[in-house]
Amino acid sequence: MHIRSLKLAYFSPTGTSASVAGAIAQGCGLEAEHIDLTREPVRAHPVRLGADDLLVLAVPVYSGRVPVLLEGWLKGLSLNGAPVACVVVYGNREYDDALLELSDTVREQGGAVVACGAFIGEHSFSSTEYPVAVARPDAADLAKGQEFGRKVLDTLNGLDSAQAARIIEVPGNRPYKELKPRGPLDFIAVSDVCVECGTCAELCPVGAIVDGAYTETDGSKCIMCCACIKGCPERARTMKEGFATDIARRLAANCAERKEPVWFF
Ligand SMILES: Cc1cc2nc3c(=O)[nH]c(=O)nc-3n(C[C@H](O)[C@H](O)[C@H](O)COP(=O)(O)O)c2cc1C
Known part of the structure; x- marks a missing residue:
């Protein structure tokens, strides 16, 4: 199938998901329209795609899930059979149910999930004192991102339509990991x-x-x-010293072993 346009949508407060998304776009070899969901006004705009528009959607993993604040924007997507590559970026702990949740949501909104990937980014809570996945994505991760992008385009080139893509199985459980209610934060x-x-x-x-x-x-x-x-x-x-530094300390102690990007086609 012929891809008419590439849209790159990402939520990326500390920039790692945006970097991975950028590498994937490079690999696709197409000029990308950026939809930076980190900016609040952008999340208020519903996105509508046609069957020959490719969407690369990259989000960070928050507590093993898709960030809750994206729910409204995601539910407003009108995908009309468009091919979508779902990507989660996580801080070297685990991505748990996030990739499954993202791909389920894309299908519910009428998208054809043609590829899924989980990449690693420096943990949001990482610091000099408690380092976790420092400086990732690094050059090797970004090269993997480009390779993923090339594979997405190759896959689409070999299909008559995105609907003909295989159903992709990704790790994760339904119901998704429960999110604990949280009071106001002071950290x-x-x-x-x-x-x-x-x-x-x-x-x-x-x-x-x-x-x-x-x-x-x-x-x-x-x-x-x-x-x-x-x-x-x-x-x-x-x-502040307290619950957040306790988490950071635990992450630095338990998530030091390097994980590598994975993808599913
Ligand atoms: C509230 C919160 C929860 C997080 N939960 C997870 C998690 O469950 N697993 C994990 O490996 N990383 C987790 N992270 C780390 C981010 O997924 C990771 O640092 C990601 O690269 C951040 O993306 P960004 O740079 O695009 O903002 C969490 C980060 C935050 C802020």
């Missing part, structure tokens, strides 16, 4: 090296940091993505 410390540049507010995907009050974070909106911590040019934002 970010802001030191006095903060120069109130506002980068944190620009990077926050959920508007938890408001202009002019950069030392405060609205714990009822915060999703723990850590974009503000990792993106602070002054390194003024860190995790």
Whole structure:
């Protein structure tokens, strides 16, 4: 089949899912239209595809699932038989049910899942003190991303239509892993090296940091993505000692062994 256009949709507060998606687009060899779901206004726009538009959809794994805040945008997708490559990026612990959930959702929205992949990105909670999958995706991961993109295009070239693609089996369980309800979060410390540049507010995907009050974070909106911590040019934002550093410490101790990207066609 002939692919008319490539759309690259990703949610990526700390940039790893976007990097993987970019490598996949390179491998596809097509000019991509970027749909950056990290930006709140973009998530308000429903996307409609035709049967010969390819969608590469890349999201990070949050607690073994697709990030909850994408639910509304995903349910608004109108895919009309379009081929979709589903990609999850996880922090070297596990992707659990996220890839299954993403591919189920795409099918429910009328998409034809033609490929699935799970890649590794530096863990959102990784720090100098508690390093987890540091600097991933690295060159080898991005080369794998390109290879995945080439394979997606080769697969589609060999089909009459995306509907003719095999049903892809991916790891995971239904019902998906239960998400524990969480009260307001309070885990970010802001030191006095903060120069109130506002980068944190620009990077926050959920508007938890408001202009002019950069030392405060609205714990009822915060999703723990850590974009503000990792993106602070002054390194003024860190995790407070407590439940979040406990998780980071555990991850650094238990998830040190390198995992590799996998894909399913
Ligand atoms: C709230 C939250 C939950 C996470 N849960 C998982 C998980 O279950 N398994 C895992 O391996 N990584 C997990 N991660 C790490 C991210 O999946 C990983 O760092 C990813 O590369 C971040 O993507 P981004 O750079 O596109 O934001 C979690 C991160 C956050 C913020």
